[in-house]
Amino acid sequence: MASKYINITLKIWRQKDAKSKGQIETYKLDNVSTSSSFLEMLDQLNEQLVGERKEPVAFDHDCREGICGMCSLYINGRAHGPDTKITTCQLHMRSFKDGDTIYVEPWRSKAFPVIKDLIVDRTAFDRIQQAGGFVSVNTSGRTMDANAIPVAKFDADRSFEAAACIGCGACVASCKNGSAMLFVGAKVSQYALLPQGKVEATQRVLNMVRQMDEEGFGNCTNTGACEVECPKGISLENIARMNREYLVASIK
Amino acid sequence: MAKSALLKSSLAKKYWMALTGLFLCLFLIGHLIGNLQLLATGENAALNFNKYALFMTTNPAVKLLSYLTYFSILFHAVDGIVLTVQNKKARPVGYVKNSASSNTVWASRNMAVLGTLILVFIVTHMVNFWAVMHFDENMPLQKVEIEVGGMKQELYLTTDGGYMPVAQVEQGNVEIKHRKDFYDANAHVKLKEGYKDLYKVTVDFFKHEKWGLLATILYVFAMFVLAFHLYHGFSSAFQSLGLNNPKYNSLIKNFGKAFSVVVPLLFASIPVFIHFILK
Incomplete structure (x- = not known):
C-alpha cells in the first residue's frame, strides 16, 4: 500500500511532573506518513516541538515491536488505540484519516500515577x-x-x-x-x-x-x-x- | 491470613456478590411461580392465591428462606456500594475522551445504577404489598357473597373451609383480632381464622382509578431495569466464582440471557394482565 501523507490535530495530556496539575494541549502536525507507526508520529511531533524550542512530549517506548510492554497511551478513548491485539508501537497512522483529531492520554489509575506527560509509574x-x-x-x-x-x-x-x-x-x-x-x-x-x-x-x-x-x-x-x-x-x-x-x- | 482473605479482599467481595446474587435469582424463580397464580381467573383464583399467601407468611421453612432473602438483598446492596466506591477511588482522574462502548456492553457498565433502581423498586414494592400484608390494620379479609333464600348474605371465608357471616362482626357478636382471627366477643375465645385478602389488595392496587396505570407502567419499567441487571449479572456471578470452562461458558451465557428476558417478562405480565385484561 502506497503511503499517503495526512494532517492531524493532536490533543495530548501534558503534565510537568507527578505533583503538577496537567492539562490537554493541542498541536497541529502536518505531513504525517500513513506508513509511520504511532510512536514515530510522536517522534515527528517532538522534532517539531524541539525546533520550536518547546518541551517535547514524554512517552514510554522501548522495543517498538510489541513485545516489551513499555508503550502505553490511551488513544481516542482506547488503550493502545483503535485496533485490537496490538500495542501502540504496532499501531500505524493508516488507522487515521486526514483531518482527524486524536486524543492521547496516559493510563489513568490510582496505582499508576503520572510521572510526566504520558509516562506513568507501573x-x-x-x-x-x-x-x-x-x-x-x-x-x-x-x-x-x-x-x-x-x-x-x-x-x-x-x-x-x-x-x-x-x-x-x-x-x-x-x-x-x-x-x-x-x-x-x-x-x-x-x-x-x-x-x-x-x-x-x-x-x-x-x-x-x-x-x-x-x-x-x-x-x-x-x-x-x-x-x-x-x-x-x-x-x-x-x-x-x-x-x-x-x-x-x-x-x- | 485466610480468614481476612475470605472477608475483606477484593475477590471475597466478588464471591459474596455472586453468591447473594445467584441466591436472589433462585428467589426470583420462587416468587415468580407463586405470583403467576395472579394470572388465574375463575371462582377460586382469589382463594387459592390467599391460601398461598397465608402459607408463605406462616410456614417456618419459608420464613427462614425469607430472612435469607432479606439478608441477601441487604448484603448484595451494601457490598455493591462498597465495591462501587472502591472502584471510583481506583481512578481519581478520569479520561478526557473514553470510548467505553467499543469494548463493553451498556448493562455491564451500569450495574450500580441498575442495582440502585432495583433497590428503590424493592422498597416500594415491599411497602405496597409486604408491609400491608404484615402490618396494615386495614388489611381486608376475604369475603364472598351468597344468596340464601333470596337474601344476599356476605360471609368471610375461614381457614377451616367454613364461613363467618360479616353480619356477626358488624353486630358485635364476633370481633376480629390480630387482623385475621375471629373471636367470640363475650367469651373471648378464638372461633375461626380468616384469609387476609392479598389478592384484592393486589388487584385494587393495579386497577386503582387514579394511579393504577402509573403503577403498572412503573412496575414494567422496573422489570426492564431488572432485565438489564440480570443480563450482565447472571453469567458474571459464575465468572466471579471461578466457574469458567469453555465447555459450559456458552451454556451459562445463553441461559443467563434467556433468564434475564423471560423472568422479568413474566413478572411484568402480571400487572399488565390485572390492569388491562382482568374484569
Whole structure:
C-alpha cells in the first residue's frame, strides 16, 4: 500500500511532573506518513516541538515491536488505540484519516500515577509480581531440566498463553474500575497450570491478590473491557482461574 | 491470613456478590411461580392465591428462606456500594475522551445504577404489598357473597373451609383480632381464622382509578431495569466464582440471557394482565 501523507490535530495530556496539575494541549502536525507507526508520529511531533524550542512530549517506548510492554497511551478513548491485539508501537497512522483529531492520554489509575506527560509509574505491577509471581528454584548449578517433568500439551499451551502477558497495563487502563485482575489472573495462571508452579500455588495467589489490593487497583466487575483491549489477547478465563485458586487457597 | 482473605479482599467481595446474587435469582424463580397464580381467573383464583399467601407468611421453612432473602438483598446492596466506591477511588482522574462502548456492553457498565433502581423498586414494592400484608390494620379479609333464600348474605371465608357471616362482626357478636382471627366477643375465645385478602389488595392496587396505570407502567419499567441487571449479572456471578470452562461458558451465557428476558417478562405480565385484561 502506497503511503499517503495526512494532517492531524493532536490533543495530548501534558503534565510537568507527578505533583503538577496537567492539562490537554493541542498541536497541529502536518505531513504525517500513513506508513509511520504511532510512536514515530510522536517522534515527528517532538522534532517539531524541539525546533520550536518547546518541551517535547514524554512517552514510554522501548522495543517498538510489541513485545516489551513499555508503550502505553490511551488513544481516542482506547488503550493502545483503535485496533485490537496490538500495542501502540504496532499501531500505524493508516488507522487515521486526514483531518482527524486524536486524543492521547496516559493510563489513568490510582496505582499508576503520572510521572510526566504520558509516562506513568507501573512499578505496582512489579511489586505484585515480586509478591509471588515466580517459582522458587535452587540455582546452585544442580537444577533439574524443566522438561524432565511431563506437562500436558493442553496445560502447557494455556500456561504459555497466560505468560504472553507483557504487563503493559492496558487492562487496568481500559477497565472502568481500574482493576488489575487480568494481569494478576494471567500471572497466577501461568504458574498454576504447571506442575512446577503448583508447589507454591496457595501462597502465591494469596500474596499476589493481597499486594494487588494494597496497590489500590479496583475490583473486577466482569465487563470484559480488559480482554478486548489486551494486546496479547489474554482471556478472561485467567481471571476465573485466579478466582478459583484464591477461593481454594483461602479456605485451606 | 485466610480468614481476612475470605472477608475483606477484593475477590471475597466478588464471591459474596455472586453468591447473594445467584441466591436472589433462585428467589426470583420462587416468587415468580407463586405470583403467576395472579394470572388465574375463575371462582377460586382469589382463594387459592390467599391460601398461598397465608402459607408463605406462616410456614417456618419459608420464613427462614425469607430472612435469607432479606439478608441477601441487604448484603448484595451494601457490598455493591462498597465495591462501587472502591472502584471510583481506583481512578481519581478520569479520561478526557473514553470510548467505553467499543469494548463493553451498556448493562455491564451500569450495574450500580441498575442495582440502585432495583433497590428503590424493592422498597416500594415491599411497602405496597409486604408491609400491608404484615402490618396494615386495614388489611381486608376475604369475603364472598351468597344468596340464601333470596337474601344476599356476605360471609368471610375461614381457614377451616367454613364461613363467618360479616353480619356477626358488624353486630358485635364476633370481633376480629390480630387482623385475621375471629373471636367470640363475650367469651373471648378464638372461633375461626380468616384469609387476609392479598389478592384484592393486589388487584385494587393495579386497577386503582387514579394511579393504577402509573403503577403498572412503573412496575414494567422496573422489570426492564431488572432485565438489564440480570443480563450482565447472571453469567458474571459464575465468572466471579471461578466457574469458567469453555465447555459450559456458552451454556451459562445463553441461559443467563434467556433468564434475564423471560423472568422479568413474566413478572411484568402480571400487572399488565390485572390492569388491562382482568374484569
